[in-house]
Amino acid sequence: MAQGMKIPLVDLKLQYQAIRQEVDAAIQAVIDKTAFIGGPFVKKFEQDFAGYVGRAHCVAVGNGTDALVMALRGLGLRPGDEVIVPALTFIATSEAVTLAGGKVVFVDVEPQSRCLDPQKVAEAINPATKGIIAVHLYGRPAPMAELNQLARQHGLWLVEDAAQAHGATYQGRKIGSLGTVGCFSFYPGKNLGAYGDGGAVVCDDQELALRIRMLANHGRTEKYDHLMEGSNSRMDGLQAAILSAKLPHLDQWNQARRKAAAEYVARLGAEPLVLPQDVEGHVYHLFVVECERRDQLLRHLQEAGIGASIHYPNALPLLSAYRYLNPQPGSWPVAERLVGQIVSLPLFPEINPAQLDYVGQTVHSFFQK
Numbered sequence: 001m002a003q004g005m006k007i008p009l010v011d012l013k014l015q016y017q018a019i020r021q022e023v024d025a026a027i028q029a030v031i032d033k034t035a036f037i038g039g040p041f042v043k044k045f046e047q048d049f050a051g052y053v054g055r056a057h058c059v060a061v062g063n064g065t066d067a068l069v070m071a072l073r074g075l076g077l078r079p080g081d082e083v084i085v086p087a088l089t090f091i092a093t094s095e096a097v098t099l100a101g102g103k104v105v106f107v108d109v110e111p112q113s114r115c116l117d118p119q120k121v122a123e124a125i126n127p128a129t130k131g132i133i134a135v136h137l138y139g140r141p142a143p144m145a146e147l148n149q150l151a152r153q154h155g156l157w158l159v160e161d162a163a164q165a166h167g168a169t170y171q172g173r174k175i176g177s178l179g180t181v182g183c184f185s186f187y188p189g190k191n192l193g194a195y196g197d198g199g200a201v202v203c204d205d206q207e208l209a210l211r212i213r214m215l216a217n218h219g220r221t222e223k224y225d226h227l228m229e230g231s232n233s234r235m236d237g238l239q240a241a242i243l244s245a246k247l248p249h250l251d252q253w254n255q256a257r258r259k260a261a262a263e264y265v266a267r268l269g270a271e272p273l274v275l276p277q278d279v280e281g282h283v284y285h286l287f288v289v290e291c292e293r294r295d296q297l298l299r300h301l302q303e304a305g306i307g308a309s310i311h312y313p314n315a316l317p318l319l320s321a322y323r324y325l326n327p328q329p330g331s332w333p334v335a336e337r338l339v340g341q342i343v344s345l346p347l348f349p350e351i352n353p354a355q356l357d358y359v360g361q362t363v364h365s366f367f368q369k
């Protein structure tokens with residue numbers, strides 16, 4: 001075994017090296033034009049990304065959390081309105097509901113997709129429910145057909161939190177084009193990452209897009225004509241230019257992620273692990289396996305220099321942040337079990353066979369002990 005190999009969870013340097021000239025030129029062009037906030041580079045990225053996702057409109061914002069907040073505010077969320085979110089996701093999903101003035105309602109996930117369980121969503125819907133946020137967790141599309149049907153049936157909106165699923169597809173359509181609105185984060189480690197913070201909201205409704213654009217820019221359309229109070233959540237020109245330079249590579253990077261995932265399955269198939277279910281259109285933001293002796297396996301991997309990690313170590317409703325909701329342990333059995341068994345293995349488009357071998361051998365040696 002290759003002793004002393006160090007494999008990070010994600011390696012952003014390799015990607016930069018591969019596209020250095022394009023990125024450096026993009027950065028220089030923004031500086032030459034001093035188009036730092038908004039301006040032509042942001043406009044171009046909005047057009048590029050709307051076209052890529054297959055939506056009429058894209059509003060670039062400051063980060064993925066704000067994309068969700070602006071979308072919810074744009075949809076007219078009112079105090080007391082309930083929004084259904086999965087019990088297994090990054091806190092930004094539920095945080096956005098609270099920041100937009102709504103009430104968070106946590107619903108359990110499915111054991112295989114690890115995304116919102118439509119049956120349990122149906123049980124949680126009541127007259128105060130205004131919408132659902134589906135998270136395409138780890139790059140795996142959520143069950144959108146079932147969720148859209150529920151949304152239609154009950155007159156709810158359906159927001160896609162696509163922060164982990166740029167370029168993923170569901171029944172042949174791009175993630176982000178399936179619900180009422182799609183929200184993206186371009187945090188550097190995401191499948192499409194900026195060199196700082198960034199986010200975007202995509203939708204087809206022109207008025208909604210305009211409202212979101214105003215909310216993200218102090219409630220104005222013209223320089224000092226403010227129709228309402230909004231906030232400051234704009235994408236900067238450098239991030240937009242970098243994202244436009246990176247976008248043409250996204251599909252190829254996602255292909256490389258899918259290939260690496262298949263290589264993991266070939267190496268780990270015989271181990272006593274639950275491997276992620278492969279479905280069409282999955283873009284493997286993370287490769288998450290389940291193990292009954294998770295904590296020991298995680299320690300074993302980390303001691304071998306492998307940057308394995310946990311996404312996420314706690315069921316969201318049981319975090320201290322949500323004590324005010326008086327959550328009852330046992331209410332989200334699937335999420336509560338998963339957080340004790342999941343571990344994310346290193347996966348990035350440039351991961352090489354020697355690295356995959358080393359991870360595979362290290363996992364194998366754990367079960368030999």
Ligand SMILES: *Cc1c(COP(=O)(O)O)cnc(C)c1O
Nearest residue numbers: 063064065090092093163185187
């Ligand atoms: C990263 C992430 C966000 C938030 O994005 P930021 O750009 O970091 O604000 C929201 N939801 C999910 C599921 C994420 O993974």
